[in-house]
Amino acid sequence: MLLQRVITAVVLLAILLPALFASNPLAFNIIVLVMLTAGAWEWGRLIGLRAVGAVVTGVVMLLLCLLTWQQGWLLNSYRVLWVVAGGAWVLLSVLLVKAGVPAWGRVPQWMRWLAGMFVLWVAGLAIVQARQIGINFLLSVLALVWVADVFAYFFGRALGLRFSKQKLAPTISPGKSWEGAWGGALGVVLMAFTWVWIDAAQKVEVASFYTRLYEQGWWLLLVAALFMAAMSVLGDLVESLIKRSAGFKDSSQLLPGHGGVLDRIDALLPTLPLAMMLTSLVQ
Secondary structure (H helix, E strand, O other), X not given: OHHHHHHHHHHHHHHHHHHHXXXXXXXXXXXXXXXXXXXXXHHHHHOOOOHHHHHHHHHHHHHHHHHHHHOOHHHOOOHHHHHHHHHHHHXXXXXXXXXXXXXXXXXXXXHHHHHHHHHHHHHHHHHHHHHHHOHHHHHHHHHHHHHHHHHHHHHHHHHOOOOOOOEEEOOOEEEEEHHHHHHHHHHHHHHHHHHHHXXXXXXXXXXXXXXXXXXXXXXXXXXXXXXXXXXXXXXXXXXXXXXXXXXXXXXXXXXXXXEOHHHHHOOHHHHHHHHHHHHHHHO
């Protein structure tokens, strides 16, 4: 299993990194398009659609993204959209996690379908526009999730239940602890201020997400880093809740050793539009 995970990760990086650093964003946009289409197909399966319905869901996402591309939406900033998407993520994810697994099954299927399609589409638009702002900006947002995961894992392993005496969300994701969540938040804060220092030392042309917030005050960066770390955890918990409701261990087996596309991007789904929201509000 470990070898399979490593091979898959190496292949994905070999595809993603050249596209990410290419001067022309076309290849990167196409990769995002493929991921969103696959993610939508997985979403159709998670909400109980039959095989044909899941495929149709993927095709609809593909057409929606192509229409967005053709209409020039990739080139414009949409502050209202980011605020609406970010606010919805904060409110609805908290309510859903608090209500627990049974609550998701009571939501009408058509509403679950629309919600998933909107979440995927907005996240796709956010990552493409973040890449257009600059590679440094996009990487700073992506690294937030990676660092939160790594710190949460090691803090959870070392300190799990030592202080809190209870799991973070035992009925949704039994492996997560409060100690892990606090460790992930600490890692994000340390990375954020380190990134600001590196930006200043290197005199980068395109500021990172963190530097843009720091320019408005160190306190804003601190609050935003903690907030974004919390939202990355909520994104992971929401996907775990949905999979548990559907009786799935993974969203699919498209990525051998890693599960599905949604399993890899669950924490990015809220953090990408929220990063664009915060950036638009401080400009």
